[in-house]
Amino acid sequence: MTEREPLVDRESLAQSVHHLGQDLGDLFRAELSLFKKEAMQEMRGLAAAGVWLGAGAVLGLAALGAFTAFCIMALSLALAPWLSALIITIMWGFGAGSLLAAAIVKLRSTLPIEFKETTRSVKEDIEWIKSGAKSAK
Numbered sequence: 001m002t003e004r005e006p007l008v009d010r011e012s013l014a015q016s017v018h019h020l021g022q023d024l025g026d027l028f029r030a031e032l033s034l035f036k037k038e039a040m041q042e043m044r045g046l047a048a049a050g051v052w053l054g055a056g057a058v059l060g061l062a063a064l065g066a067f068t069a070f071c072i073m074a075l076s077l078a079l080a081p082w083l084s085a086l087i088i089t090i091m092w093g094f095g096a097g098s099l100l101a102a103a104i105v106k107l108r109s110t111l112p113i114e115f116k117e118t119t120r121s122v123k124e125d126i127e128w129i130k131s132g133a134k135s136a137k
Contacts, residue, residue: 027125035118045110049103056099063092 068088075084 031118031122031125034121035115038115038118039113042110042113042115045106046113049107049110052099052103052106056096056103059099060092060096063095064089068092 071088071091072081072084075087079087
């Protein structure tokens with residue numbers, strides 16, 4: 001019997017595997033970079049909602065703590081003190097509630113966080129890898 005020559009050179013196979021590993025590593029790093037970029041864009045919306053929420057809370061506390069006493073005293077000149085306190089409490093509650101409602105609207109418009117470009121790119125990469133694997137067979 002004669003010895004058959006291998007169909008694939010071992011060195012070229014090793015180089016191909018090496019290049020494949022490098023290409024997959026580059027692909028992974030590119031996808032990770034895209035994910036980070038997209039995540040930062042999505043987090044900006046959450047940060048804005050947090051600012052609105054914080055502003056609403058601070059405004060509610062400051063208003064109730066600092067200006068409430070003055071307003072109650074001023075209204076007490078024309079109304080009963082208990083009625084003055086009730087009116088002022090309702091007014092500041094409405095203001096704080098409005099800011100909190102704005103924060104909730106912003107939060108709902110931001111969630112759920114979707115990484116559309118990263119998902120699309122990874123799906124394309126998977127299809128590319130699958131088509132390359134089929135053509136190699």
